């Protein structure tokens with residue numbers, strides 16, 4: 193049995209990992225994040241039966257490296273999310289945006305969707321608030337870099353804690369209880385079919401051809417540095433319809449970066 197308690201992550205190893213992570217997914221691991229990175233990478237050392245970080249770095253450079261990158265991203269990314277997180281956004285969507293979207297075709301993108309709660313909240317809102325939603329062509333693209341999170345978003349199965357914040361009416365209307373101990377619920381088919389889940393790294397090129405009415409990019413830019421945020425925001429501009437909306441996390445205002453969006457209210461911007 194390997195004793196990992198004493199495995200230290202040296203400054204140099206931390207720098208190598210940070211540079212790799214920055215190159216792979218834009219996440220900027222500041223000084224001071226060493227303990228967090230060490231704790232998260234420990235999971236990989238255990239899974240691979242490696243005794244220290246030197247061995248892990250060698251493994252990344254070996255034939256197993258390319259496959260390990262996905263697992264590295266899974267442990268480094270922070271995936272916290274919840275249904276109807278930052279409810280001000282959903283209120284704004286309901287009161288201001290949905291009444292304006294009168295066309296038959298509507299496109300939404302939840303960029304960095306994590307395990308899917310954000311995308312399904314949006315789909316539920318569209319079903320609830322657009323009376324003839326069945327006859328409309330409404331689609332939500334849900335993307336993230338973490339394969340583990342995307343697997344969960346595709347299953348659309350959530351436990352007791354995850355559904356805790358949902359209004360009870362939504363739970364009974366849009367979820368199926370599929371297991372008892374522990375209790376699990378799955379998002380119903382009519383909601384799931386509105387959401388297309390796909391892997392997309394925000395740092396790479398994007399395959400989408402069409403444009404969007406609304407883009408959610410919430411609580412991911414906080415992990416990027418300013419130049420990366422700026423580039424990303426301007427790429428969103430290009431993919432939004434005229435008058436389209438961009439939602440960012442409430443802790444991610446765009447005031448410090450240069451962009452062309454109009455500020456509407458905290459964390460809501462318009463092209």
Ligand SMILES: C[S@@+](CC[C@H](N)C(=O)[O-])C[C@H]1O[C@@H](n2cnc3c(N)ncnc32)[C@H](O)[C@@H]1O
Pocket residue numbers: 216217218219269270271272273274277303304305306307310335336337338341392393394395409410411412441
């Ligand atoms: C904290 S979660 C936010 C989830 C959701 N948007 C919300 O606000 O509840 C951040 C997500 O960003 C994803 N992420 C980080 N870097 C990314 C990148 N370069 N491309 C795509 N997704 C990324 C992570 O995998 C993670 O699931």
